[in-house]
Amino acid sequence: MRLDVELKKRFKDFTLDVAFSLSSSRTGIFGPSGSGKSTIMNLLAGLALPDSGYIRLGTTVLFDSKEKINLKPDQRGIGVVFQHAHLFPHMSVKKNIFYGYKRIKSENRQIDPAGLFEVLGVTPLLSRDVSTLSGGERQRIALARTVLSNPRLILLDEPLSALDEGHKFQIIPYLKNVFNNYGIPIIFISHSVMEMRMMTDEILVIKGGCIQQHRRTEELMKQPWHRDLESYVNLRKKAMKIIIKEARPVDIDQMLPLLAQLFAIEQDFEFNPGSQARGLRLMLDGCGKHRTVKVAWVNDIIVGMCTAQTRISTALGRITAVVEDLVVDREYRNKGIATLLLSAIEDWALKKGIKSISLLADKDNHNGLDFYNKKAWKQTSLICLVKSLD
Amino acid sequence: MVNLYDQVKEITMLTLSPQDISAVWLSLKVACSATLIATPFGIACGYFLAFGKTRGKAVIEGMISLPLVLPPVVVGYLLLLSFGSNGIIGKFLNLLGIQVVFSLTGAVIASAVVGFPLMVRSIRIGMEAVDQSYISVSRTLGAGWWDSFFTIVLPLSSRAIFSGMSLMFARNLGEFGATVILAGNIPGVTQTIPLAIYEYTAVPGGDRMALTLCLVSISLSFAILLVSEGINRKFKKG
Numbered sequence: 341m342r343l344d345v346e347l348k349k350r351f352k353d354f355t356l357d358v359a360f361s362l363s364s365s366r367t368g369i370f371g372p373s374g375s376g377k378s379t380i381m382n383l384l385a386g387l388a389l390p391d392s393g394y395i396r397l398g399t400t401v402l403f404d405s406k407e408k409i410n411l412k413p414d415q416r417g418i419g420v421v422f423q424h425a426h427l428f429p430h431m432s433v434k435k436n437i438f439y440g441y442k443r444i445k446s447e448n449r450q451i452d453p454a455g456l457f458e459v460l461g462v463t464p465l466l467s468r469d470v471s472t473l474s475g476g477e478r479q480r481i482a483l484a485r486t487v488l489s490n491p492r493l494i495l496l497d498e499p500l501s502a503l504d505e506g507h508k509f510q511i512i513p514y515l516k517n518v519f520n521n522y523g524i525p526i527i528f529i530s531h532s533v534m535e536m537r538m539m540t541d542e543i544l545v546i547k548g549g550c551i552q553q554h555r556r557t558e559e560l561m562k563q564p565w566h567r568d569l570e571s572y573v574n575l576r577k578k579a580m581k582i583i584i585k586e587a588r589p590v591d592i593d594q595m596l597p598l599l600a601q602l603f604a605i606e607q608d609f610e611f612n613p614g615s616q617a618r619g620l621r622l623m624l625d626g627c628g629k630h631r632t633v634k635v636a637w638v639n640d641i642i643v644g645m646c647t648a649q650t651r652i653s654t655a656l657g658r659i660t661a662v663v664e665d666l667v668v669d670r671e672y673r674n675k676g677i678a679t680l681l682l683s684a685i686e687d688w689a690l691k692k693g694i695k696s697i698s699l700l701a702d703k704d705n706h707n708g709l710d711f712y713n714k715k716a717w718k719q720t721s722l723i724c725l726v727k728s729l730d
Numbered sequence: 731m732v733n734l735y736d737q738v739k740e741i742t743m744l745t746l747s748p749q750d751i752s753a754v755w756l757s758l759k760v761a762c763s764a765t766l767i768a769t770p771f772g773i774a775c776g777y778f779l780a781f782g783k784t785r786g787k788a789v790i791e792g793m794i795s796l797p798l799v800l801p802p803v804v805v806g807y808l809l810l811l812s813f814g815s816n817g818i819i820g821k822f823l824n825l826l827g828i829q830v831v832f833s834l835t836g837a838v839i840a841s842a843v844v845g846f847p848l849m850v851r852s853i854r855i856g857m858e859a860v861d862q863s864y865i866s867v868s869r870t871l872g873a874g875w876w877d878s879f880f881t882i883v884l885p886l887s888s889r890a891i892f893s894g895m896s897l898m899f900a901r902n903l904g905e906f907g908a909t910v911i912l913a914g915n916i917p918g919v920t921q922t923i924p925l926a927i928y929e930y931t932a933v934p935g936g937d938r939m940a941l942t943l944c945l946v947s948i949s950l951s952f953a954i955l956l957v958s959e960g961i962n963r964k965f966k967k968g
Contacts, residue, residue: 413869420870430885440871489871
């Protein structure tokens with residue numbers, strides 16, 4: 341189904357001005373926080389009113405400022421799954437799921453609830469109380485509720501970002517199943533490269549309220565990412581040079597999208613413990629006792645980072661430890677990212693008899709940057725070392 | 731000591747005269763009617779104040795809250811000017827054969843106006859606490875405005891609505907100033923508990939009767955609080 345959009349919406353300190361046509365059944369809207377992704381979603385769903393423009397879904401005009409057409413949200417046939425599931429707290433799980441379904445005329449009900457429950461694995465949850473569901477379960481119920489309302493298009497507004505890693509990886513197959521089985525077109529909004537890669541066929545890259553790029557996902561993933569990286573996150577040129585220089589020996593195509601992911605998202609990053617964690621071969625260390633080196637695990641790559649205060653030359657000169665064969669055990673899986681890496685690396689260091697290694701600060705360590713502090717991540721100017729595991 | 735003993739003895743032997751019973755009954759009738767009539771308007775005003783985006787919202791909010799800060803006698807006098815036979819509304823009602831001044835209708839109107847801000851404030855706070863996202867979700871699931879209002883907004887703010895109704899009911903039971911001005915103090919017609927107590931205190935030897943009605947008033951208020959709390963807990967449990 342084709343979606344033609346041209347929209348303008350002015351806010352006090354932000355203007356959204358976008359125009360695009362989508363024909364793919366799985367489209368992503370990708371961009372950093374505050375770029376206008378959710379505003380587009382609200383405008384498409386009819387939850388906010390554009391200043392001007394039009395929205396056409398197939399042959400239906402949902403909004404046209406010139407023709408003064410503005411269909412209400414309940415008339416648009418656009419389902420939305422929000423970042424937080426927003427299950428109605430005063431209703432049972434069953435009532436939640438059937439909320440939209442009951443509002444469709446029986447002749448228009450195209451989806452068999454029992455089949456959908458099977459696909460989403462929600463049958464055992466139907467008798468549960470909403471308040472007892474986990475994040476992943478809530479999101480699956482929200483998805484079932486939206487699909488049952490028989491939408492012509494589903495907007496997924498960062499549906500995975502509120503979930504922890506375990507739940508995130510649990511729900512992705514369900515999402516795929518739903519769209520493979522029912523073929524409802526989706527627009528997937530996210531700031532995660534990995535989610536985009538897994539869930540979309542084409543991507544709109546948005547920044548500052550404007551569309552920067554509109555390409556097939558695979559094309560976007562293949563292009564030289566450092567240029568895009570620069571435009572997305574305004575990394576300093578110096579830092580970029582270091583990345584390129586240090587990354588030469590590794591697979592740059594594999595590394596840079598993941599770095600882009602790490603920086604473009606600005607607030608969290610992907611972490612997939614255990615699965616492909618074969619270890620890292622090199623680790624930057626030794627920014628001193630009070631200049632703790634930061635490390636982050638991005639899928640199968642470990643990224644070493646150090647603070648903005650550390651001079652590049654100093655940092656490079658202080659690569660003192662080579663970490664080999666670090667394997668993240670299952671027992672670490674349920675811990676937080678920082679704790680996990682700290683524990684794993686400390687264990688490794690202990691086994692190797694290395695005493696000087698000073699890695700990672702967890703959120704309680706005030707000597708280094710706060711691992712969970714967004715500002716601290718932004719201040720980090722140097723990516724010291726990245727090494728692919730393959 | 732003897733006086734105290736006599737007083738205790740008197741209190742324990744309290745009896746209600748037919749006039750007192752009529753006052754209690756009228757009080758309940760007025761408080762119930764005023765609360766029930768005001769509730770739909772209270773919900774509408776609460777919704778408007780919680781979700782409305784009109785520019786003059788602050789002014790409207792001020793006007794709704796005004797009876798809360800004005801002396802009830804002033805409210806009663808303004809109502810008398812409006813509903814009196816020469817008042818703007820009074821003239822119109824006269825044509826329809828409706829008499830407000832010195833009638834039960836007057837007592838209900840006076841109570842409704844004085845207690846209304848309390849109800850609206852409670853409902854407004856409750857509605858403001860309803861996450862707008864629930865409304866957005868319901869709309870995208872195919873619910874129209876009214877559907878969303880009845881299935882999402884009202885149930886999620888039901889505690890606040892009930893709380894507002896209880897507050898208004900309790901306030902109405904004690905309403906005096908506006909009622910006495912608009913509806914007068916006519917036994918069996920407009921004489922509610924506070925008006926009856928006022929009358930007894932002005933009559934020599936009426937203390938015992940006044941005390942009786944005070945006890946009735948305290949008991950009623952306490953019962954309302956208990957019932958209100960009980961229902962509130964039930965809402966909380968869901």
